[in-house]
Amino acid sequence: MTSCILILQVAAALFFLAAALNDLATRSIPNGISLFLLVDGAALRLLHGDFAAVCGAALLVFLLALFCWFRGWLGGGDVKLLAAGMLAFPLADSADFIFLTALMGGGLALIYLFLHRVVKAPQGARAGKSVLARVARAERWRIARRGPLPYAVAIASAGLFLLLRR
Template identity: 45%
Template sequence: MFVAGLIISATSLLAYAALHDLAARTVPNWLPLCLLALGIVVRVADHSLRVGLIITAITFVALFAIWFSGMMGGGDVKLWAATVLLIPPHWQIEMNFFLRVFLIGGGLAVVYLALWLPVARLRARGVGTFAAAHSLLQRVARAEVWRISRRGPLPYAVAISGSAILTLLPLSKMN
């Protein structure tokens, strides 16, 4: 029950990370730190801390190389590496997590590419600028239209968080 509560807490943090990345294209530094702390507690509880830390370190080094080449944001790298520690260190579960990240991220990329031309045409006509964006949702929509029309970065924390939530929630029911 204790581990299930930690996993539910982690999914709440992951949902916040996805929403924050969607709205601001950043992941606050405190989020990966909190997830890392939760991951350490979960791995200590199931006696797999050493293996979990090794997998997390390998993931971080690989993602650091991707960040260094400019293909991924630093917040996404930290979030992904911290999230790996939450995932049980069994190769099938880990592979499912990574595969889901790639599939959700690829789907997100396809959606953004499909929206680029229609959004660019609307912006060229001055449509979709939300002249008086008062609510948070309107401001996020306006920023998203702007980002899509300029081929801005993808909110990859959405893919990372979505995959982690899909992986962790069924596990929380087993504990």
Template identity: 45%
Template structure:
């Protein structure tokens, strides 16, 4: 049950990040609560909280340098609670690999995708696609919640 809810929350965070480059605070809060429940049931709450705190501090430093968004910082710390402490290194590697692929995709997309049309479409999905094309062509920030979500999903679904 917990993994399914986590996957849905991660999908929502990724979609929200693509459309608006924000992650609602309720998503990391819900993931953290589910992660704490999982850790309590597995009797690993102390090491899980310690690891999540260290990840939060490291990610905060990345945020201060402009490398991550604030929502990404909270999401990274929260998802570190969703997996067991010994799975966190693999989780971080998985997220990094997906993030690298996402960056390559965005660089490639900027070279092959057309410029966005000046007319703003009425349909929400078309407006979101237009906004993303605009970000790609102007080398805007990546929606890193996508990398966090996909990297975490591979870890969760793999078990």
């Protein structure tokens, strides 16, 4: 059973990482990543025996995040990822997950505010040769124009921190 829990925790870490990388590259989070994280987290909660309590907390977070989405403060993918991510942790870690997500989000916002001052928008229509070069070019463009933050990076950072803490 311990090895099964470890495998599920590693899978959760990989789903968090995939969501962050995808959001950074495209400013979207595929529904499949949130769904797989939800299923993975549900399996973890069933193995730990705290499924109902954590589902209640996740539903509350989903509703609060949905309110933020209605206000334009969060993207829809962020709402789903945040609620699904709640299931990756015991109820005792729920407040830590939300607090760390907010803290990481604030740090991310400060980084982007700083970068806006120092990063210039790319000129011309040159395309990079690699995917990484194209992503970097697109990110420079977003930073220069004060585009939306890749908030999945904050959510994933909080999730990975808590998973690695175990």
